[in-house]
Amino acid sequence: MKAVRYLGDHKVAVQELPDPVAGPGEVLLKPLAVGVCGTDLHILEGAYASNPPVTLGHEVCAEVVGLGEGVTTLEVGDLITMEPHYYCGVCVYCQTGKPHMCPNRKAPGVHLDGGMAEFLVLPETIAYKLPAGTSPEIGSMAEPLACAVHGMDRLQATSGRPIAIFGAGPAGSILIALARKAGLTPIVAVEMREQRRDLALRMGADAALDPTASDFTERMMELSGGVGFPYLIDAVGSSRVLDQAIPLASRGANILIFGVARPDDRLTVSPNEIYAKELTILGTALNPFTHRRAANIVNHLGLDNFEFGYFSMDQIEDALQAQRDGTFDKVFITPNGAVS
Ligand SMILES: [Zn+2]
Ligand SMILES: [Zn+2]
Incomplete structure:
Protein backbone atom coordinates (compact mmCIF):
# COMPACT_ATOMS: atom_id res chain seq x y z
CA MET A 1 0.00 0.00 0.00
CA LYS A 2 0.97 3.67 -0.39
CA ALA A 3 1.51 5.85 2.68
CA VAL A 4 2.65 9.41 3.48
CA ARG A 5 5.76 8.99 5.60
CA TYR A 6 7.63 11.48 7.75
CA LEU A 7 11.26 10.44 7.31
CA GLY A 8 12.81 12.76 9.88
CA ASP A 9 14.94 15.81 9.16
CA HIS A 10 11.95 17.82 7.78
CA LYS A 11 11.43 15.31 4.93
CA VAL A 12 8.13 13.75 3.87
CA ALA A 13 7.59 11.20 1.06
CA VAL A 14 5.02 8.77 -0.33
CA GLN A 15 6.33 5.22 0.11
CA GLU A 16 5.19 1.62 -0.47
CA LEU A 17 4.58 -0.43 2.68
CA PRO A 18 3.22 -3.94 3.21
CA ASP A 19 -0.58 -4.07 3.68
CA PRO A 20 -1.38 -4.35 7.40
CA VAL A 21 -3.37 -7.31 8.76
CA ALA A 22 -6.00 -7.08 11.53
CA GLY A 23 -5.17 -9.31 14.51
CA PRO A 24 -7.54 -10.29 17.33
CA GLY A 25 -9.54 -7.30 18.60
CA GLU A 26 -8.40 -5.16 15.67
CA VAL A 27 -10.12 -3.74 12.60
CA LEU A 28 -8.78 -3.21 9.08
CA LEU A 29 -9.65 0.26 7.82
CA LYS A 30 -9.61 2.26 4.60
CA PRO A 31 -8.93 5.90 5.54
CA LEU A 32 -11.21 8.21 3.53
CA ALA A 33 -10.46 11.71 4.90
CA VAL A 34 -7.49 12.59 7.08
CA GLY A 35 -7.21 16.13 8.43
CA VAL A 36 -3.96 18.06 8.17
CA CYS A 37 -3.36 20.29 11.18
CA GLY A 38 -0.79 22.46 12.93
CA THR A 39 0.59 19.40 14.73
CA ASP A 40 1.65 17.88 11.40
CA LEU A 41 3.58 21.06 10.60
CA HIS A 42 5.18 21.02 14.07
CA ILE A 43 6.24 17.38 13.51
CA LEU A 44 7.91 18.34 10.21
CA GLU A 45 9.58 21.35 11.79
CA GLY A 46 10.94 19.07 14.51
CA ALA A 47 9.05 21.10 17.15
CA TYR A 48 6.83 18.14 18.13
CA ALA A 49 8.57 14.91 19.16
CA SER A 50 7.72 12.05 16.76
CA ASN A 51 9.22 8.70 15.85
CA PRO A 52 10.32 8.74 12.19
CA PRO A 53 10.03 6.99 9.85
CA VAL A 54 6.30 7.07 10.57
CA THR A 55 3.05 7.39 8.59
CA LEU A 56 1.43 10.77 9.31
CA GLY A 57 -2.28 11.45 9.99
CA HIS A 58 -4.01 11.57 13.38
CA GLU A 59 -7.37 13.13 12.36
CA VAL A 60 -8.78 10.05 10.67
CA CYS A 61 -12.17 9.07 9.32
CA ALA A 62 -12.06 5.56 7.86
CA GLU A 63 -14.32 2.80 6.60
CA VAL A 64 -14.18 -0.62 8.23
CA VAL A 65 -13.18 -3.17 5.56
CA GLY A 66 -12.16 -6.15 7.73
CA LEU A 67 -12.66 -7.49 11.25
CA GLY A 68 -10.13 -9.31 13.39
CA GLU A 69 -11.19 -12.13 15.65
CA GLY A 70 -13.46 -11.14 18.54
CA VAL A 71 -14.49 -7.67 17.31
CA THR A 72 -18.08 -7.07 18.41
CA THR A 73 -18.89 -3.34 18.17
CA LEU A 74 -18.08 -2.71 14.50
CA GLU A 75 -19.17 -4.13 11.17
CA VAL A 76 -17.74 -3.97 7.66
CA GLY A 77 -19.01 -0.75 6.05
CA ASP A 78 -19.13 1.29 9.29
CA LEU A 79 -17.43 4.68 9.34
CA ILE A 80 -15.17 5.31 12.31
CA THR A 81 -13.19 8.16 13.86
CA MET A 82 -9.86 7.30 15.48
CA GLU A 83 -8.98 8.39 19.01
CA PRO A 84 -5.28 8.83 18.38
CA HIS A 85 -3.81 7.63 21.67
CA TYR A 86 -2.50 4.42 23.19
CA TYR A 87 -2.10 4.83 26.95
CA CYS A 88 0.19 2.59 28.99
CA GLY A 89 -2.36 1.69 31.68
CA VAL A 90 0.29 1.23 34.38
CA CYS A 91 1.48 4.76 35.25
CA VAL A 92 0.05 6.82 38.10
CA TYR A 93 -1.99 8.99 35.69
CA CYS A 94 -3.52 6.03 33.82
CA GLN A 95 -4.41 4.44 37.14
CA THR A 96 -5.95 7.57 38.69
CA GLY A 97 -8.32 8.64 35.90
CA LYS A 98 -6.09 11.01 33.90
CA PRO A 99 -4.80 8.81 31.07
CA HIS A 100 -4.18 11.85 28.83
CA MET A 101 -1.36 12.83 31.21
CA CYS A 102 0.32 9.43 30.58
CA PRO A 103 4.05 10.04 29.95
CA ASN A 104 4.22 6.79 27.93
CA ARG A 105 1.40 7.81 25.58
CA LYS A 106 1.88 6.84 21.91
CA ALA A 107 -0.10 8.54 19.15
CA PRO A 108 -0.82 7.09 15.69
CA GLY A 109 0.30 9.66 13.13
CA VAL A 110 3.01 10.91 15.49
CA HIS A 111 4.86 8.01 17.16
CA LEU A 112 3.07 5.11 15.43
CA ASP A 113 1.79 4.75 11.86
CA GLY A 114 -1.28 6.91 11.26
CA GLY A 115 -4.02 7.35 8.70
CA MET A 116 -2.39 8.89 5.61
CA ALA A 117 -2.25 5.46 3.96
CA GLU A 118 -4.44 3.19 1.86
CA PHE A 119 -4.98 0.93 4.88
CA LEU A 120 -4.73 1.21 8.65
CA VAL A 121 -5.21 -1.31 11.44
CA LEU A 122 -6.48 -0.17 14.85
CA PRO A 123 -7.70 -1.83 18.01
CA GLU A 124 -11.49 -1.75 18.21
CA THR A 125 -11.11 0.26 21.46
CA ILE A 126 -9.90 3.43 19.68
CA ALA A 127 -12.06 3.12 16.52
CA TYR A 128 -15.32 4.89 17.39
CA LYS A 129 -18.33 4.28 15.18
CA LEU A 130 -19.75 7.47 13.64
CA PRO A 131 -23.48 8.09 13.20
CA ALA A 132 -24.87 6.77 9.90
CA GLY A 133 -24.66 9.33 7.11
CA THR A 134 -21.64 11.20 8.50
CA SER A 135 -19.51 12.56 5.67
CA PRO A 136 -15.82 11.57 5.84
CA GLU A 137 -14.47 15.11 6.28
CA ILE A 138 -16.91 15.89 9.11
CA GLY A 139 -16.10 12.51 10.68
CA SER A 140 -12.39 13.33 10.62
CA MET A 141 -13.10 16.54 12.53
CA ALA A 142 -14.38 14.50 15.49
CA GLU A 143 -10.73 14.36 16.57
CA PRO A 144 -10.06 18.10 16.99
CA LEU A 145 -13.67 18.39 18.24
CA ALA A 146 -12.96 15.89 21.04
CA CYS A 147 -10.14 18.18 22.24
CA ALA A 148 -12.52 21.17 22.12
CA THR A 284 -6.34 21.73 28.54
CA ALA A 285 -4.71 18.84 26.72
CA LEU A 286 -5.99 16.12 24.41
CA ASN A 287 -9.36 14.42 24.71
CA PRO A 288 -9.76 12.19 27.77
CA PHE A 289 -13.11 10.36 27.56
CA THR A 290 -14.52 12.96 25.12
CA HIS A 291 -14.07 11.15 21.80
CA ARG A 292 -17.42 9.32 22.05
CA ARG A 293 -19.17 12.60 22.89
CA ALA A 294 -17.45 14.28 19.93
CA ALA A 295 -18.59 11.51 17.56
CA ASN A 296 -22.15 11.95 18.86
CA ILE A 297 -22.27 15.72 18.28
CA VAL A 298 -20.02 16.15 15.21
CA ASN A 299 -22.96 16.35 12.76
CA HIS A 300 -24.76 19.02 14.79
CA LEU A 301 -22.27 21.89 14.83
CA GLY A 302 -22.51 23.26 11.27
CA LEU A 303 -18.96 22.13 10.49
CA ASP A 304 -19.98 21.99 6.82
CA ASN A 305 -19.66 25.80 6.95
CA PHE A 306 -15.90 25.25 6.72
CA GLU A 307 -14.36 25.61 3.27
CA PHE A 308 -12.57 22.30 2.71
CA GLY A 309 -9.46 21.68 0.62
CA TYR A 310 -8.80 18.12 -0.64
CA PHE A 311 -5.46 16.65 -1.63
CA SER A 312 -4.30 13.17 -2.69
CA MET A 313 -1.35 11.52 -0.92
CA ASP A 314 0.90 12.46 -3.87
CA GLN A 315 -0.05 16.11 -3.27
CA ILE A 316 1.13 16.06 0.35
CA GLU A 317 3.59 18.96 -0.17
CA ASP A 318 0.78 21.12 -1.63
CA ALA A 319 -1.49 20.13 1.26
CA LEU A 320 1.14 21.13 3.84
CA GLN A 321 1.67 24.44 2.05
CA ALA A 322 -2.09 25.09 1.99
CA GLN A 323 -2.12 24.40 5.75
CA ARG A 324 0.76 26.85 6.30
CA ASP A 325 -0.90 29.53 4.15
CA GLY A 326 -4.41 29.04 5.54
CA THR A 327 -5.73 28.70 1.97
CA PHE A 328 -8.70 26.64 3.21
CA ASP A 329 -10.54 26.53 6.54
CA LYS A 330 -9.58 22.85 6.76
CA VAL A 331 -7.22 20.73 4.66
CA PHE A 332 -7.69 16.98 4.06
CA ILE A 333 -5.70 14.15 2.53
CA THR A 334 -7.98 11.62 0.79
CA PRO A 335 -5.85 8.42 0.73
CA ASN A 336 -8.45 6.35 -1.13
CA GLY A 337 -9.64 8.85 -3.73
CA ALA A 338 -12.04 11.80 -3.79
CA VAL A 339 -14.77 11.87 -1.12
CA SER A 340 -16.99 14.70 -2.39
ZN1 LIG B 1 -4.63 17.64 14.76
ZN1 LIG C 1 0.14 5.66 31.47
Whole structure:
Protein backbone atom coordinates (compact mmCIF):
# COMPACT_ATOMS: atom_id res chain seq x y z
CA MET A 1 0.00 0.00 0.00
CA LYS A 2 0.97 3.67 -0.39
CA ALA A 3 1.51 5.85 2.68
CA VAL A 4 2.65 9.41 3.48
CA ARG A 5 5.76 8.99 5.60
CA TYR A 6 7.63 11.48 7.75
CA LEU A 7 11.26 10.44 7.31
CA GLY A 8 12.81 12.76 9.88
CA ASP A 9 14.94 15.81 9.16
CA HIS A 10 11.95 17.82 7.78
CA LYS A 11 11.43 15.31 4.93
CA VAL A 12 8.13 13.75 3.87
CA ALA A 13 7.59 11.20 1.06
CA VAL A 14 5.02 8.77 -0.33
CA GLN A 15 6.33 5.22 0.11
CA GLU A 16 5.19 1.62 -0.47
CA LEU A 17 4.58 -0.43 2.68
CA PRO A 18 3.22 -3.94 3.21
CA ASP A 19 -0.58 -4.07 3.68
CA PRO A 20 -1.38 -4.35 7.40
CA VAL A 21 -3.37 -7.31 8.76
CA ALA A 22 -6.00 -7.08 11.53
CA GLY A 23 -5.17 -9.31 14.51
CA PRO A 24 -7.54 -10.29 17.33
CA GLY A 25 -9.54 -7.30 18.60
CA GLU A 26 -8.40 -5.16 15.67
CA VAL A 27 -10.12 -3.74 12.60
CA LEU A 28 -8.78 -3.21 9.08
CA LEU A 29 -9.65 0.26 7.82
CA LYS A 30 -9.61 2.26 4.60
CA PRO A 31 -8.93 5.90 5.54
CA LEU A 32 -11.21 8.21 3.53
CA ALA A 33 -10.46 11.71 4.90
CA VAL A 34 -7.49 12.59 7.08
CA GLY A 35 -7.21 16.13 8.43
CA VAL A 36 -3.96 18.06 8.17
CA CYS A 37 -3.36 20.29 11.18
CA GLY A 38 -0.79 22.46 12.93
CA THR A 39 0.59 19.40 14.73
CA ASP A 40 1.65 17.88 11.40
CA LEU A 41 3.58 21.06 10.60
CA HIS A 42 5.18 21.02 14.07
CA ILE A 43 6.24 17.38 13.51
CA LEU A 44 7.91 18.34 10.21
CA GLU A 45 9.58 21.35 11.79
CA GLY A 46 10.94 19.07 14.51
CA ALA A 47 9.05 21.10 17.15
CA TYR A 48 6.83 18.14 18.13
CA ALA A 49 8.57 14.91 19.16
CA SER A 50 7.72 12.05 16.76
CA ASN A 51 9.22 8.70 15.85
CA PRO A 52 10.32 8.74 12.19
CA PRO A 53 10.03 6.99 9.85
CA VAL A 54 6.30 7.07 10.57
CA THR A 55 3.05 7.39 8.59
CA LEU A 56 1.43 10.77 9.31
CA GLY A 57 -2.28 11.45 9.99
CA HIS A 58 -4.01 11.57 13.38
CA GLU A 59 -7.37 13.13 12.36
CA VAL A 60 -8.78 10.05 10.67
CA CYS A 61 -12.17 9.07 9.32
CA ALA A 62 -12.06 5.56 7.86
CA GLU A 63 -14.32 2.80 6.60
CA VAL A 64 -14.18 -0.62 8.23
CA VAL A 65 -13.18 -3.17 5.56
CA GLY A 66 -12.16 -6.15 7.73
CA LEU A 67 -12.66 -7.49 11.25
CA GLY A 68 -10.13 -9.31 13.39
CA GLU A 69 -11.19 -12.13 15.65
CA GLY A 70 -13.46 -11.14 18.54
CA VAL A 71 -14.49 -7.67 17.31
CA THR A 72 -18.08 -7.07 18.41
CA THR A 73 -18.89 -3.34 18.17
CA LEU A 74 -18.08 -2.71 14.50
CA GLU A 75 -19.17 -4.13 11.17
CA VAL A 76 -17.74 -3.97 7.66
CA GLY A 77 -19.01 -0.75 6.05
CA ASP A 78 -19.13 1.29 9.29
CA LEU A 79 -17.43 4.68 9.34
CA ILE A 80 -15.17 5.31 12.31
CA THR A 81 -13.19 8.16 13.86
CA MET A 82 -9.86 7.30 15.48
CA GLU A 83 -8.98 8.39 19.01
CA PRO A 84 -5.28 8.83 18.38
CA HIS A 85 -3.81 7.63 21.67
CA TYR A 86 -2.50 4.42 23.19
CA TYR A 87 -2.10 4.83 26.95
CA CYS A 88 0.19 2.59 28.99
CA GLY A 89 -2.36 1.69 31.68
CA VAL A 90 0.29 1.23 34.38
CA CYS A 91 1.48 4.76 35.25
CA VAL A 92 0.05 6.82 38.10
CA TYR A 93 -1.99 8.99 35.69
CA CYS A 94 -3.52 6.03 33.82
CA GLN A 95 -4.41 4.44 37.14
CA THR A 96 -5.95 7.57 38.69
CA GLY A 97 -8.32 8.64 35.90
CA LYS A 98 -6.09 11.01 33.90
CA PRO A 99 -4.80 8.81 31.07
CA HIS A 100 -4.18 11.85 28.83
CA MET A 101 -1.36 12.83 31.21
CA CYS A 102 0.32 9.43 30.58
CA PRO A 103 4.05 10.04 29.95
CA ASN A 104 4.22 6.79 27.93
CA ARG A 105 1.40 7.81 25.58
CA LYS A 106 1.88 6.84 21.91
CA ALA A 107 -0.10 8.54 19.15
CA PRO A 108 -0.82 7.09 15.69
CA GLY A 109 0.30 9.66 13.13
CA VAL A 110 3.01 10.91 15.49
CA HIS A 111 4.86 8.01 17.16
CA LEU A 112 3.07 5.11 15.43
CA ASP A 113 1.79 4.75 11.86
CA GLY A 114 -1.28 6.91 11.26
CA GLY A 115 -4.02 7.35 8.70
CA MET A 116 -2.39 8.89 5.61
CA ALA A 117 -2.25 5.46 3.96
CA GLU A 118 -4.44 3.19 1.86
CA PHE A 119 -4.98 0.93 4.88
CA LEU A 120 -4.73 1.21 8.65
CA VAL A 121 -5.21 -1.31 11.44
CA LEU A 122 -6.48 -0.17 14.85
CA PRO A 123 -7.70 -1.83 18.01
CA GLU A 124 -11.49 -1.75 18.21
CA THR A 125 -11.11 0.26 21.46
CA ILE A 126 -9.90 3.43 19.68
CA ALA A 127 -12.06 3.12 16.52
CA TYR A 128 -15.32 4.89 17.39
CA LYS A 129 -18.33 4.28 15.18
CA LEU A 130 -19.75 7.47 13.64
CA PRO A 131 -23.48 8.09 13.20
CA ALA A 132 -24.87 6.77 9.90
CA GLY A 133 -24.66 9.33 7.11
CA THR A 134 -21.64 11.20 8.50
CA SER A 135 -19.51 12.56 5.67
CA PRO A 136 -15.82 11.57 5.84
CA GLU A 137 -14.47 15.11 6.28
CA ILE A 138 -16.91 15.89 9.11
CA GLY A 139 -16.10 12.51 10.68
CA SER A 140 -12.39 13.33 10.62
CA MET A 141 -13.10 16.54 12.53
CA ALA A 142 -14.38 14.50 15.49
CA GLU A 143 -10.73 14.36 16.57
CA PRO A 144 -10.06 18.10 16.99
CA LEU A 145 -13.67 18.39 18.24
CA ALA A 146 -12.96 15.89 21.04
CA CYS A 147 -10.14 18.18 22.24
CA ALA A 148 -12.52 21.17 22.12
CA VAL A 149 -15.16 19.25 24.12
CA HIS A 150 -12.55 18.59 26.82
CA GLY A 151 -11.55 22.27 26.72
CA MET A 152 -15.15 23.37 27.23
CA ASP A 153 -15.46 20.90 30.12
CA ARG A 154 -12.40 22.50 31.71
CA LEU A 155 -13.79 26.02 31.20
CA GLN A 156 -17.08 25.21 32.96
CA ALA A 157 -18.92 27.97 31.14
CA THR A 158 -22.57 28.47 32.06
CA SER A 159 -25.22 29.50 29.57
CA GLY A 160 -26.44 33.05 29.11
CA ARG A 161 -23.04 34.62 29.73
CA PRO A 162 -20.51 36.16 27.34
CA ILE A 163 -17.38 34.45 26.04
CA ALA A 164 -14.37 35.77 24.12
CA ILE A 165 -12.51 33.34 21.85
CA PHE A 166 -9.12 34.52 20.57
CA GLY A 167 -8.24 32.92 17.26
CA ALA A 168 -10.79 31.68 14.72
CA GLY A 169 -8.80 29.02 12.88
CA PRO A 170 -10.21 25.48 12.82
CA ALA A 171 -9.83 25.04 16.60
CA GLY A 172 -11.29 28.43 17.53
CA SER A 173 -14.17 27.96 15.10
CA ILE A 174 -15.05 24.55 16.56
CA LEU A 175 -14.99 26.15 20.05
CA ILE A 176 -17.34 28.89 18.78
CA ALA A 177 -19.78 26.23 17.56
CA LEU A 178 -19.65 24.42 20.92
CA ALA A 179 -20.13 27.69 22.81
CA ARG A 180 -23.19 28.40 20.66
CA LYS A 181 -24.62 24.95 21.48
CA ALA A 182 -23.88 25.53 25.17
CA GLY A 183 -25.93 28.77 25.15
CA LEU A 184 -23.12 31.26 25.75
CA THR A 185 -23.98 34.76 24.57
CA PRO A 186 -22.67 36.97 23.15
CA ILE A 187 -19.87 34.93 21.59
CA VAL A 188 -17.09 37.28 20.52
CA ALA A 189 -14.33 36.05 18.20
CA VAL A 190 -11.04 37.96 18.10
CA GLU A 191 -9.12 37.35 14.91
CA MET A 192 -6.79 39.38 12.69
CA ARG A 193 -7.53 37.58 9.39
CA GLU A 194 -10.69 38.66 7.63
CA GLN A 195 -11.30 35.19 6.09
CA ARG A 196 -11.30 33.71 9.58
CA ARG A 197 -13.58 36.41 11.01
CA ASP A 198 -16.04 35.39 8.29
CA LEU A 199 -15.73 31.74 9.34
CA ALA A 200 -16.28 32.73 12.99
CA LEU A 201 -19.55 34.46 12.07
CA ARG A 202 -20.67 31.47 9.96
CA MET A 203 -19.97 29.19 12.95
CA GLY A 204 -22.19 31.23 15.25
CA ALA A 205 -20.13 34.09 16.70
CA ASP A 206 -22.23 37.19 17.45
CA ALA A 207 -19.31 39.48 16.67
CA ALA A 208 -15.86 39.04 15.17
CA LEU A 209 -13.36 41.77 15.98
CA ASP A 210 -9.94 42.63 14.62
CA PRO A 211 -7.63 43.07 17.67
CA THR A 212 -5.57 45.66 15.78
CA ALA A 213 -8.58 48.00 15.36
CA SER A 214 -8.24 51.26 17.30
CA ASP A 215 -11.56 50.80 19.11
CA PHE A 216 -10.93 47.11 19.94
CA THR A 217 -10.79 47.39 23.76
CA GLU A 218 -13.75 49.74 23.86
CA ARG A 219 -15.85 47.34 21.71
CA MET A 220 -14.85 44.34 23.82
CA MET A 221 -15.91 46.10 27.02
CA GLU A 222 -19.18 47.14 25.41
CA LEU A 223 -19.93 43.58 24.22
CA SER A 224 -19.23 42.17 27.68
CA GLY A 225 -21.68 44.57 29.33
CA GLY A 226 -18.95 46.90 30.56
CA VAL A 227 -17.28 44.52 33.02
CA GLY A 228 -15.13 42.21 30.88
CA PHE A 229 -15.67 38.55 29.98
CA PRO A 230 -16.27 35.75 32.51
CA TYR A 231 -14.91 33.21 30.00
CA LEU A 232 -11.96 33.66 27.66
CA ILE A 233 -10.14 31.16 25.45
CA ASP A 234 -6.73 31.49 23.84
CA ALA A 235 -7.17 29.33 20.74
CA VAL A 236 -3.94 30.67 19.23
CA GLY A 237 -1.34 29.62 21.78
CA SER A 238 0.70 32.74 22.47
CA SER A 239 1.67 34.98 25.38
CA ARG A 240 0.85 37.90 23.08
CA VAL A 241 -2.79 36.74 22.98
CA LEU A 242 -2.94 36.21 26.75
CA ASP A 243 -1.46 39.68 27.29
CA GLN A 244 -4.48 40.97 25.41
CA ALA A 245 -7.03 38.59 26.92
CA ILE A 246 -6.28 38.81 30.65
CA PRO A 247 -7.03 42.55 30.99
CA LEU A 248 -10.40 41.85 29.31
CA ALA A 249 -11.37 39.29 31.98
CA SER A 250 -14.13 40.16 34.41
CA ARG A 251 -13.79 39.47 38.12
CA GLY A 252 -13.96 35.73 38.79
CA ALA A 253 -13.18 34.86 35.15
CA ASN A 254 -11.97 31.50 33.83
CA ILE A 255 -9.25 31.76 31.17
CA LEU A 256 -8.51 28.66 29.08
CA ILE A 257 -5.21 28.11 27.28
CA PHE A 258 -6.27 25.89 24.35
CA GLY A 259 -3.75 26.81 21.63
CA VAL A 260 -0.29 25.26 21.61
CA ALA A 261 2.28 27.92 22.48
CA ARG A 262 5.97 27.54 21.70
CA PRO A 263 7.81 25.86 24.59
CA ASP A 264 10.07 28.90 25.05
CA ASP A 265 7.19 31.43 25.10
CA ARG A 266 6.82 33.26 28.44
CA LEU A 267 3.93 35.23 29.93
CA THR A 268 4.22 38.06 32.43
CA VAL A 269 1.24 38.06 34.76
CA SER A 270 0.26 40.25 37.68
CA PRO A 271 -0.18 38.03 40.75
CA ASN A 272 -2.09 40.91 42.29
CA GLU A 273 -4.58 40.93 39.42
CA ILE A 274 -5.06 37.15 39.63
CA TYR A 275 -5.57 37.46 43.40
CA ALA A 276 -7.80 40.52 43.43
CA LYS A 277 -9.96 39.54 40.45
CA GLU A 278 -9.98 35.89 41.55
CA LEU A 279 -8.96 34.70 38.09
CA THR A 280 -8.56 31.05 37.13
CA ILE A 281 -6.08 30.18 34.37
CA LEU A 282 -6.63 26.69 32.99
CA GLY A 283 -4.70 24.37 30.72
CA THR A 284 -6.34 21.73 28.54
CA ALA A 285 -4.71 18.84 26.72
CA LEU A 286 -5.99 16.12 24.41
CA ASN A 287 -9.36 14.42 24.71
CA PRO A 288 -9.76 12.19 27.77
CA PHE A 289 -13.11 10.36 27.56
CA THR A 290 -14.52 12.96 25.12
CA HIS A 291 -14.07 11.15 21.80
CA ARG A 292 -17.42 9.32 22.05
CA ARG A 293 -19.17 12.60 22.89
CA ALA A 294 -17.45 14.28 19.93
CA ALA A 295 -18.59 11.51 17.56
CA ASN A 296 -22.15 11.95 18.86
CA ILE A 297 -22.27 15.72 18.28
CA VAL A 298 -20.02 16.15 15.21
CA ASN A 299 -22.96 16.35 12.76
CA HIS A 300 -24.76 19.02 14.79
CA LEU A 301 -22.27 21.89 14.83
CA GLY A 302 -22.51 23.26 11.27
CA LEU A 303 -18.96 22.13 10.49
CA ASP A 304 -19.98 21.99 6.82
CA ASN A 305 -19.66 25.80 6.95
CA PHE A 306 -15.90 25.25 6.72
CA GLU A 307 -14.36 25.61 3.27
CA PHE A 308 -12.57 22.30 2.71
CA GLY A 309 -9.46 21.68 0.62
CA TYR A 310 -8.80 18.12 -0.64
CA PHE A 311 -5.46 16.65 -1.63
CA SER A 312 -4.30 13.17 -2.69
CA MET A 313 -1.35 11.52 -0.92
CA ASP A 314 0.90 12.46 -3.87
CA GLN A 315 -0.05 16.11 -3.27
CA ILE A 316 1.13 16.06 0.35
CA GLU A 317 3.59 18.96 -0.17
CA ASP A 318 0.78 21.12 -1.63
CA ALA A 319 -1.49 20.13 1.26
CA LEU A 320 1.14 21.13 3.84
CA GLN A 321 1.67 24.44 2.05
CA ALA A 322 -2.09 25.09 1.99
CA GLN A 323 -2.12 24.40 5.75
CA ARG A 324 0.76 26.85 6.30
CA ASP A 325 -0.90 29.53 4.15
CA GLY A 326 -4.41 29.04 5.54
CA THR A 327 -5.73 28.70 1.97
CA PHE A 328 -8.70 26.64 3.21
CA ASP A 329 -10.54 26.53 6.54
CA LYS A 330 -9.58 22.85 6.76
CA VAL A 331 -7.22 20.73 4.66
CA PHE A 332 -7.69 16.98 4.06
CA ILE A 333 -5.70 14.15 2.53
CA THR A 334 -7.98 11.62 0.79
CA PRO A 335 -5.85 8.42 0.73
CA ASN A 336 -8.45 6.35 -1.13
CA GLY A 337 -9.64 8.85 -3.73
CA ALA A 338 -12.04 11.80 -3.79
CA VAL A 339 -14.77 11.87 -1.12
CA SER A 340 -16.99 14.70 -2.39
ZN1 LIG B 1 -4.63 17.64 14.76
ZN1 LIG C 1 0.14 5.66 31.47
